[in-house]
Amino acid sequence: MPFGRSKRASMGLPLSKTGVRRGDALFHGAAVAAAALVPVLMAGLFVELAYGSRLSLEKFGFGFLVSAAWNPVTGNYGAASSIYGSLVSTAMALIIAIPLSLFIALFLVELAPPRLARPVSGAIELLAAIPSIIYGMWGLFVLAPFLADHVEPALQAAFGHIPVIRALFAGPPMGIGMLPAGLILALMVLPFTTALMRDVLQLVPPVLKEAAAGMGSTTWEVFRKVMIPYGRRGLIGAGFLGLSRAIGETMAVTFVIGNSHSISASLLASGNTIASTLANEFTEASDPLYLSALIELGLVLLVMTFLFQVAGHLWLSRLGRKTGGGQ
Amino acid sequence: MSTIRASVHGAPASAGPMPKAAHTGAISVRHLNFYYGSHQVLFDNTLEIPGRSVTAIIGPSGCGKSTHIRVYNRIYEMYRGQRCTGEIFLDGENILGSSVDLIELRRRIGMIFQAPAPFPMSVFDNVAYGLRLHYQLPRSELVDRVEDALKGAALWDEVEAKLHHPGTALSGGQQQRLCIARALAVEPEVLLMDEPTSAVDPVGTAKIEELVQRLKERLTVVIVTHNMQQAARISDRTAFFFEGRIVETGETTALFTNPSKKQTEAYITGRFG
Numbered sequence: 001m002p003f004g005r006s007k008r009a010s011m012g013l014p015l016s017k018t019g020v021r022r023g024d025a026l027f028h029g030a031a032v033a034a035a036a037l038v039p040v041l042m043a044g045l046f047v048e049l050a051y052g053s054r055l056s057l058e059k060f061g062f063g064f065l066v067s068a069a070w071n072p073v074t075g076n077y078g079a080a081s082s083i084y085g086s087l088v089s090t091a092m093a094l095i096i097a098i099p100l101s102l103f104i105a106l107f108l109v110e111l112a113p114p115r116l117a118r119p120v121s122g123a124i125e126l127l128a129a130i131p132s133i134i135y136g137m138w139g140l141f142v143l144a145p146f147l148a149d150h151v152e153p154a155l156q157a158a159f160g161h162i163p164v165i166r167a168l169f170a171g172p173p174m175g176i177g178m179l180p181a182g183l184i185l186a187l188m189v190l191p192f193t194t195a196l197m198r199d200v201l202q203l204v205p206p207v208l209k210e211a212a213a214g215m216g217s218t219t220w221e222v223f224r225k226v227m228i229p230y231g232r233r234g235l236i237g238a239g240f241l242g243l244s245r246a247i248g249e250t251m252a253v254t255f256v257i258g259n260s261h262s263i264s265a266s267l268l269a270s271g272n273t274i275a276s277t278l279a280n281e282f283t284e285a286s287d288p289l290y291l292s293a294l295i296e297l298g299l300v301l302l303v304m305t306f307l308f309q310v311a312g313h314l315w316l317s318r319l320g321r322k323t324g325g326g327q
Numbered sequence: 328m329s330t331i332r333a334s335v336h337g338a339p340a341s342a343g344p345m346p347k348a349a350h351t352g353a354i355s356v357r358h359l360n361f362y363y364g365s366h367q368v369l370f371d372n373t374l375e376i377p378g379r380s381v382t383a384i385i386g387p388s389g390c391g392k393s394t395h396i397r398v399y400n401r402i403y404e405m406y407r408g409q410r411c412t413g414e415i416f417l418d419g420e421n422i423l424g425s426s427v428d429l430i431e432l433r434r435r436i437g438m439i440f441q442a443p444a445p446f447p448m449s450v451f452d453n454v455a456y457g458l459r460l461h462y463q464l465p466r467s468e469l470v471d472r473v474e475d476a477l478k479g480a481a482l483w484d485e486v487e488a489k490l491h492h493p494g495t496a497l498s499g500g501q502q503q504r505l506c507i508a509r510a511l512a513v514e515p516e517v518l519l520m521d522e523p524t525s526a527v528d529p530v531g532t533a534k535i536e537e538l539v540q541r542l543k544e545r546l547t548v549v550i551v552t553h554n555m556q557q558a559a560r561i562s563d564r565t566a567f568f569f570e571g572r573i574v575e576t577g578e579t580t581a582l583f584t585n586p587s588k589k590q591t592e593a594y595i596t597g598r599f600g
């Protein structure tokens with residue numbers, strides 16, 4: 001309901017003083033214990049991974065992070081290509097998915113008639129429920145040939161003559177590599193970020209939208225100048241959730257990225273990500289150093305995810321101090 | 328308000344608003360009917376509101392007061408299924424006509440809501456919001472206009488030092504005056520207020536009432552209120568609504584001391600509503 005009289009504030013009845021304390025203490029203890037479990041598990045996971053990767057840690061040290069070598073025959077391992085692939089494919093996914101989800105969410109909340117918004121919302125939630133292996137197979141059998149035959153040659157034709165940008169589309173169009181990985185990830189992230197952003201935008205109080213429209217804003221201006229700032233904390237949170245999902249996604253990426261330990265500027269070239277390397281090679285890791293290097297990759301992924309989350313929190317708390325409002 | 332006028336006349340003609348002399352903000356509502364879907368809630372409302380005056384709209388809960396004033400700036404059009412028939416003339420122009428520029432209409436008719444609705448931005452940006460929307464002003468003039476609007480809303484002294492703090496960090500009463508400043512900044516001819524003090528404490532209410540008294544020197548105020556004393560204190564004319572119809576309109580003193588209709592008398596003496 002857009003308007004009407006608000007209820008008077010409740011009268012603030014005093015709580016009865018007896019019979020509250022003991023139950024309260026019990027509840028408090030249980031809550032603290034449950035909450036403490038999370039950091040303990042986190043720490044346990046970290047220690048376990050660090051212990052599992054001690055061989056690799058000892059042998060390669062810091063060099064593990066910057067070396068792109070990956071040679072099980074000579075026993076030389078580095079994480080650089082996997083880290084690079086994880087970052088690039090995740091960035092591509094977010095660059096595509098975040099603006100798109102924002103527009104879909106706006107459409108669902110503000111523009112679509114209910115008779116359209118409901119089925120579209122449902123379809124998006126369904127998209128989130130599809131197992132990632134299905135995305136992988138679709139990527140390999142449908143998306144990859146389509147990219148190789150139509151999209152990649154077109155991209156090369158369009159950008160092939162522009163210096164610097166040309167390098168992004170160098171090499172034979174195979175439909176396998178960073179581009180399909182980024183696209184698949186974007187598609188997989190999209191339903192999550194869209195659903196979250198839709199929920200965030202739905203929380204914008206109608207009076208705020210009316211006030212903005214009442215100042216003479218267009219629908220677009222209401223969205224850009226009032227709804228997004230009001231919901232920015234939730235929207236950024238949605239973005240970071242999408243990031244966590246993209247960076248950890250394994251199966252779908254493994255299908256389409258090509259799984260080569262190489263760093264290439266071209267989005268058409270094969271590559272790998274941390275998650276895809278782990279999925280691909282764990283069964284082959286026969287000697288202890290190989291296994292240890294893979295576990296260290298897992299450790300790197302854990303630390304990266306953790307750092308992104310911390311960065312997200314810092315960003316949000318800075319925002320909160322600066323402008324207030326919103327959720 | 329003289330300062331605001333002065334700054335307007337000092338502005339280049341293309342960049343600033345140019346209030347025409349004929350624009351006094353007189354409103355004439357003729358045979359207005361309103362429907363939520365198929366449910367009619369306003370019936371044949373006809374009402375004359377003189378320019379540069381304060382008109383109070385009173386009546387029991389659910390009688391259609393909010394619905395009525397939400398037609399003036401056509402804010403109801405945000406929602407599907409809400410529609411109206413009839414005519415509303417603002418300075419002689421039918422604002423319900425299809426050729427009316429909604430954006431300009433909403434610059435000319437500002438609206439204040441029951442719940443203060445500061446935008447999630449700084450005090451300064453709140454007041455500058457409409458200015459940035461409607462005009463392209465150089466920064467220095469923007470700053471001047473914001474200051475004028477805040478002074479016009481009797482808020483300047485309280486927020487001068489916190490212009491860059493969030494608007495939401497102000498008290499409820501200050502937030503409401505911030506919204507008034509935001510509306511005033513674009514120099515509207517009419518200010519619609521839907522129970523603007525019902526969420527504000529007595530001190531804040533007194534400030535807003537005093538402000539309304541001063542505002543009528545330069546614009547038309549239409550204020551919905553549940554508070555009879557408030558209506559009596561601040562309005563020149565009063566319209567009494569009952570079940571979607573305008574039962575009685577007149578000079579506020581006359582209507583309160585000598586109502587001509589039984590329903591009006593019953594309402595103002597507190598027998599229902």
Ligand SMILES: Nc1ncnc2c1ncn2[C@@H]1O[C@H](COP(=O)(O)OP(=O)(O)OP(=O)(O)O)[C@@H](O)[C@H]1O
Pocket residue numbers: 001002003004005363366368386387388389390391392393394395
């Ligand atoms: N969005 C809506 N959809 C359908 N009916 C509505 C809607 N908003 C209001 N109404 C109905 O329209 C009638 C008039 O409502 P309105 O809010 O205009 O009354 P009001 O006089 O402002 O009441 P109050 O004093 O409580 O604010 C009421 O019967 C109400 O139930």
Ligand SMILES: [Mg+2]
Pocket residue numbers: 004005392393394521
């Ligand atoms: Mg109302």
